Structure formats: C-alpha cells, structure tokens
Amino acid sequence: MKAVEIDAFGGIDVLQIRDVPEPEPAENEVVVKLSYAGVNYTDIYRRNGDYARSPTYPTPLPARIGVDGAGTVSAVGNAVSDMAVGDRVAFTRIQGSYAEYAAVPDAVVMPVPGELALDVAAALITQGTTAHYLATSAWPLEAGNTCLVHAGAGGVGQLLIQIAKIRGARVLATVGSAEKAEIAASRGADTTILYREVDFREAVMDATNGRGVDVVYDSVGKATFHDSIRCLRPRGLCVLFGHASGKVDSLDPLDLSEAGSVFFTRPHMAHYIQTRDELADRWRDLAGWALDGRLAVAVDRVLPLDRAGEAHQVMEARESRGKLLLEVGGG
Numbered sequence: 001m002k003a004v005e006i007d008a009f010g011g012i013d014v015l016q017i018r019d020v021p022e023p024e025p026a027e028n029e030v031v032v033k034l035s036y037a038g039v040n041y042t043d044i045y046r047r048n049g050d051y052a053r054s055p056t057y058p059t060p061l062p063a064r065i066g067v068d069g070a071g072t073v074s075a076v077g078n079a080v081s082d083m084a085v086g087d088r089v090a091f092t093r094i095q096g097s098y099a100e101y102a103a104v105p106d107a108v109v110m111p112v113p114g115e116l117a118l119d120v121a122a123a124l125i126t127q128g129t130t131a132h133y134l135a136t137s138a139w140p141l142e143a144g145n146t147c148l149v150h151a152g153a154g155g156v157g158q159l160l161i162q163i164a165k166i167r168g169a170r171v172l173a174t175v176g177s178a179e180k181a182e183i184a185a186s187r188g189a190d191t192t193i194l195y196r197e198v199d200f201r202e203a204v205m206d207a208t209n210g211r212g213v214d215v216v217y218d219s220v221g222k223a224t225f226h227d228s229i230r231c232l233r234p235r236g237l238c239v240l241f242g243h244a245s246g247k248v249d250s251l252d253p254l255d256l257s258e259a260g261s262v263f264f265t266r267p268h269m270a271h272y273i274q275t276r277d278e279l280a281d282r283w284r285d286l287a288g289w290a291l292d293g294r295l296a297v298a299v300d301r302v303l304p305l306d307r308a309g310e311a312h313q314v315m316e317a318r319e320s321r322g323k324l325l326l327e328v329g330g331g
C-alpha cells in the first residue's frame with residue numbers, strides 16, 4: 001500500500017510517498033481502509049520536529065504522518081467485539097493516517113452514522129473534538145461568557161465559534177483578512193477583528209467596555225500569546241492550544257499576575273479524550289450537530305495522497321479556510 005513517511009525532520013521535501021506493507025490488526029485494533037486522511041497543523045509540528053521531544057505525541061524516525069481519517073473497517077482484532085468489517089468509521093490520535101490502510105486502537109475509532117458523509121466525518125473528528133473540549137471542558141462556556149477565538153476562519157476556529165454560540169457565549173474572533181472575517185461572521189462570530197489592521201487587544205477592550213474577555217482560545221502562539229493574556233478579565237483563562245506562528249518559549253508567571261491573576265493552560269487533545277467514552281460523548285454531540293444543521297463543517301479542499309506536501313504548504317501559508325483532506329479511496 002501507499003503511505004507518506006519522513007526519515008528526518010524538516011520542510012515539505014522530507015515527505016516521501018512509499019510502498020509499505022499493509023498493517024495487520026493487533027488484539028485491540030481494527031484496520032481501516034482510508035477514504036480520506038485529515039490534514040492537521042499537528043502534522044506540520046510532527047514533520048518539522050516541534051514535537052520531537054513530546055512524550056504525548058512521540059515521533060520516532062522514520063515516522064508515518066497523519067493523525068486522523070475516515071473510511072471502512074477492513075479487519076478486526078480478536079479482542080474487538082463491537083465493530084465489524086464494512087463498518088463506516090472515523091478515528092483520531094494515531095500516528096500514520098496518510099496511508100491507504102491504518103491499524104487503529106479501538107479506543108479512538110468512532111462509528112459514522114449513515115447520513116454523515118465520510119469527508120465530513122474526516123473533517124470533524126479531530127478539529128471538532130478539539131473545539132468541543134475547548135468550549136465544554138477547558139473552559140465550559142455558558143450564556144453570559146465572552147470569548148476570543150484566534151484564527152476564526154481556520155479549521156478549528158470555524159467549529160469553535162459555532163460551538164461557543166451553541167453554548168450561548170458571545171464570540172469575538174481575530175482573522176487575517178476581510179474575506180476571512182466574512183467566514184468567521186457567517187459561522188456566528190459577533191465581532192470580527194482584522195488583526196493586521198488594528199491592535200487586537202485594543203479592539204477586544206473596546207468591544208468589552210474595558211473589562212476583557214472571560215477566556216481566550218489562542219492557537220497562534222508566539223505572535224499573539226502575550227497580548228492574549230492581556231485581553232482577559234481578572235481571573236480569566238488563556239487556553240494556548242497551538243502555535244501556528246511559532247512556539248512560545250518563555251512565560252513569566254508575574255505576567256499572569258499583572259494581567260489580573262489570570263490562569264493559563266496549554267492542553268493536548270489526548271488528555272481530553274482519555275477514555276473511549278470521553279471521545280464517544282464528544283463525537284455524539286458533534287455528529288448530532290452536523291446532522292441537525294447546527295454545525296457547518298467546512299471542507300476547504302481535497303488533494304490526492306501524493307500531494308500531502310502541497311496541503312502542508314497551503315496551511316503554513318495561511319491559505320486554508322477549513323479542513324484540508326487527502327483523498328485515499330474516496331467514498
């Protein structure tokens with residue numbers, strides 16, 4: 001089968017498409033014949049070595065890239081009793097989904113209802129689960145809360161805005177262009193902030209009458225992090241969940257005090273789907289909202305597996321507006 005692997009960390013040229021053996025399922029695994037593999041920013045961190053020392057997301061070389069996807073079960077391990085060959089499924093949190101087949105632990109495999117298209121399921125499983133835990137667990141948003149979402153037209157951003165609105169919060173969103181502002185507004189953002197044209201912190205303070213927001217969801221990192229903390233109301237929370245602009249390498253605890261005794265967390269999704277039930281609860285909400293029309297899932301573009309590098313390039317150049325998928329088998 002074909003798979004995309006790296007032998008060294010680096011730019012997109014380290015991505016190699018190779019012929020490799022098809023996987024066999026271990027006891028607690030199923031093998032999924034991929035229809036679509038998802039492209040996530042975390043694939044870039046794995047490719048460029050940002051996660052080289054992460055015990056949660058280890059990347060021993062050579063490594064196969066890709067954490068999620070959707071397709072059909074093609075083989076079932078001996079200890080798996082609730083899935084069968086032919087089941088439509090989506091999965092997340094593996095290493096190596098840029099491939100025609102992937103062996104996946106049953107704890108991270110979710111059923112895809114018949115009415116939900118496999119491209120939508122592939123687009124939703126990781127970015128949706130992320131948006132879900134951010135809005136319901138990292139800071140359980142409720143009516144009366146105001147949040148700031150960075151990269152509001154991005155894959156996670158669009159979903160997070162919508163889930164925050166489902167939970168009754170007011171949403172401010174930063175975006176990199178007027179066209180992206182329209183996307184964020186169409187997903188429900190109450191206020192959009194073009195951070196290239198205005199100081200986003202000043203815009204947040206204006207929009208909140210100087211109070212600041214209850215929570216900032218920051219996936220941009222180095223470029224935004226310090227001002228994100230200063231956008232908070234006293235005892236608010238900064239959730240730094242990504243670093244598209246570069247890693248945050250230092251944090252002075254006194255900056256948190258001076259910003260209003262605010263809280264700070266840097267979560268990994270892995271710790272918010274610690275059990276199969278926890279993932280299943282989130283997936284039930286997400287699939288339900290997608291099916292009843294409350295959650296629009298934007299598939300930006302679909303590229304063939306051998307153009308994975310181009311997908312990474314699009315994402316790093318800030319050209320994506322929603323989910324990028326690699327088509328493996330279609331369906």
Ligand SMILES: NC(=O)c1ccc[n+]([C@@H]2O[C@H](COP(=O)([O-])OP(=O)(O)OC[C@H]3O[C@@H](n4cnc5c(N)ncnc54)[C@H](OP(=O)(O)O)[C@@H]3O)[C@@H](O)[C@H]2O)c1
Nearest residue numbers: 041151154155156175176219241242243244245268269318
């Ligand atoms: N911790 C977790 O559990 C978890 C799980 C999944 C994803 N994530 C994180 O969530 C974030 C969003 O992921 P995604 O897949 O949905 O990507 P995305 O938001 O669709 O793409 C990244 C966006 O970040 C913004 N950005 C700002 N500065 C940038 C820079 N210097 N380089 C590139 N982009 C920049 C751009 O939007 P503008 O043009 O509007 O600025 C860009 O489109 C990533 O940081 C990812 O690591 C975290």
